[in-house]
Amino acid sequence: MNTPDGDACDYAVFLRGVNVAGAPMRMADVRRELAVLPVTNVRTLLASGNVVLQSTLRAAALKFQVEECLAAAFGYDAWVVVVDRERLGQLIDAWPYSADDAGMQSYATLFSDAEALLAWVAEAEAAGADAVVLGADAVAWQAPVGGTLDSAAGRLALGHKYKPVCTTRNLRTLQKVRASFES
Numbered sequence: 001m002n003t004p005d006g007d008a009c010d011y012a013v014f015l016r017g018v019n020v021a022g023a024p025m026r027m028a029d030v031r032r033e034l035a036v037l038p039v040t041n042v043r044t045l046l047a048s049g050n051v052v053l054q055s056t057l058r059a060a061a062l063k064f065q066v067e068e069c070l071a072a073a074f075g076y077d078a079w080v081v082v083v084d085r086e087r088l089g090q091l092i093d094a095w096p097y098s099a100d101d102a103g104m105q106s107y108a109t110l111f112s113d114a115e116a117l118l119a120w121v122a123e124a125e126a127a128g129a130d131a132v133v134l135g136a137d138a139v140a141w142q143a144p145v146g147g148t149l150d151s152a153a154g155r156l157a158l159g160h161k162y163k164p165v166c167t168t169r170n171l172r173t174l175q176k177v178r179a180s181f182e183s
Contacts, residue, residue, distance in 0.1 A: 008040065008054040010085035012177045013066055014110055015049030015078070016167040025074050033073040037065050045180055050173060052180050059084060063112060079164045081110040083137070085181050092174055096132040097142050099171060104142045106171035109157045111137050113165040120162055127152035 018025060027044035030051065034042050039055040039062070055062050059082045070078035083091075097106050111117040114136035121139060124131045129152035131141040143151035149158065157168040169177075 008056050010052065010054055010181050011059065011062060012083045012085070012088050013051040013053065013062070014081045014083070014167045014169060015051065015070070016080065016163060017076075018047075018049030029073070030070070033069055034066065037062075037069055043180065045177055046173065048173070049167075050169070050177055052177060077164075079167070081112045081137075081165075081167050083110060085178075087137070088174065088178055091134055091138050092171070092178055094134055095171060096134075096140050097171075101142075103145055105145055105148055106140065106142050107148070107153070107157070107168050108134070108171065108174060109139045109141070109153075109166050109168045111139075111162075111166045116162055116165040120156060120166065124153050124156050127156065129153035129156070 015030075027047060030049075031042050031044055034051065034053065037055070038057055039053045042051065042053045044051050057065065063080055063082045066080050066082070067078045070076075070080075091108060095106070097104070099106065109120065111120070117133070117136060117139060121131055121133060124139075124141070129141060131139045131153055133139055141153040143154050148154040156162070157166070
């Protein structure tokens with residue numbers, strides 16, 4: 001979604017690698033740092049790098065500014081994926097798997113680069129993963145409860161190759177982020 005001339009858009013900003021692998025940060029500090037950008041209503045959800053905010057910036061410009069801000073503030077290679085509120089709802093509403101399957105965890109790997117998504121999908125399929133493309137920006141996949149890290153898609157999503165252009169969230173997290181726009 002592009003913001004019409006000066007209208008603010010609701011965005012979800014998903015940070016990659018927060019509070020893991022040497023990039024610990026408090027969400028209160030993330031909120032404080034992001035507040036210096038041309039954004040409003042900055043809120044963090046959970047402790048794993050989920051931010052909702054409003055901005056008149058387009059998604060690509062917001063992505064760049066958030067990454068620059070976080071890299072400078074926290075001294076790490078900051079990578080984020082920005083999804084507008086409308087698109088987040090579309091992804092959840094198009095979910096291809098049952099949310100009621102107690103034996104499976106549902107995930108979305110969100111991308112900021114469509115070519116990387118296609119390469120990721122090709123690798124996932126070659127490794128035997130069942131992944132469903134939800135558009136140029138997201139892939140849905142599942143893993144058995146307790147087996148995410150052992151699954152082909154899980155290993156690929158957590159790997160270093162696509163780190164700068166994607167991040168993964170489970171369906172419940174996406175639903176909580178969407179609900180936060182209503183509160």
